Amino acid sequence: MRVLNEPYSGHLDSFMNYLTLERNFSGNTRNSYRNDLSRYLLYIQDAEKMIGDITLPDIQTYIVALHEEGLGERSVARNISAIRSFHKFLVREQCLAANEAENLHLPKPAFSLPTVLTVDEVFRLIDAPMQNDPPGKFRLRDKALLEFLYATGVRVSEMINLQQSNCYLDAGFARIFGKGSKERLVPLGRSAATWIQRYRQELRLNLSKKDSGDYLFLNARGGKLSRMGAYSIVRNYSVSAGITKKISPHTLRHTFATHLLEGGADLRAVQEMLGHSSIISTQIYTHIDRSFIKEVHKTFHPRG
DSSP: OOOOOTTHHHHHHHHHHHHHHTSOOOHHHHHHHHHHHHHHHHHHHHTTOOGGGOOHHHHHHHHHHHHHTTOOHHHHHHHHHHHHHHHHHHHHTTSOSSOTTTTOOOOOOOOOOOOOOOHHHHHHHHHHHHHOSSOOTTHHHHHHHHHHHHHHOOOHHHHHTOBGGGEETTTTEEEEEOGGGOEEEEEOOHHHHHHHHHHIIIIIHHHOOTTOTTBSSBOTTSSBOOHHHHHHHHHHHHHHTTOOSOOOHHHHHHHHHHHHHHTTOOHHHHHHHHTOSSHHHHTHHHHHHHHHHHHHHHHHSTTO
16 A cells, blocks of 8 residues: 655645644545545655645646546546645645645536436335345334435435434434534434334344444444445345436435425525535526426427
């Protein structure tokens, strides 16, 4: 495994501390920045250049290399954003005289609508844990997890970090801590609350160990369910439900928002439930809704 040497590693550690202490970035965002910048700094280190010697053409060459490695536009854009922020920080700390990355072009990612399940597909997916024959050992957990994802539209990171103490089943709400530790209350709905209660009473008590903490969703060893564990649950049940779309936990977030808007929900209310800081992020679902309306017109209008 290749290792960053000084002073590259020192610059990276200082920047990560800045993201933690001053920017209050989430753990997932910091990990993404660290991974992207480690690769960038290894490139500089291999070129035997110091940070202060890097020019805009050097950075542009690196970006071209990312494209050639097969990185998608969104991943490349994220790398560029990380590099620009890193150089800006180094100028602020007087480690660099000028920000060579300031004019680095940020490619506009191609617009594409996210995958969304139909109501029938969602119901088949959510019912799959209780339909499997023979029934799975963790079917109550999996059923509660799928109900929760569709009922709340939370991110997978928010779900796996959810504490039991933040589930108010009688009131029908969950307290969610999102990006930047921003807090919001999200309705659970009767069905999700019912299945979470069953899971807690009939399975979680048996899974729980001394070091399980208060995490709601546990794995087979009694630890906190991982992100990949949640992905596997969704994907495995999508197969057993006969869903041919390639889906993930985030698909249920997209589906949650789309179904609410198709049902007439207010955009601002959906923004609040999703935890979007800007309504611009939520407006993508109005595009999905328009696609739905267009399809209805095409199907049912005599001249469609």
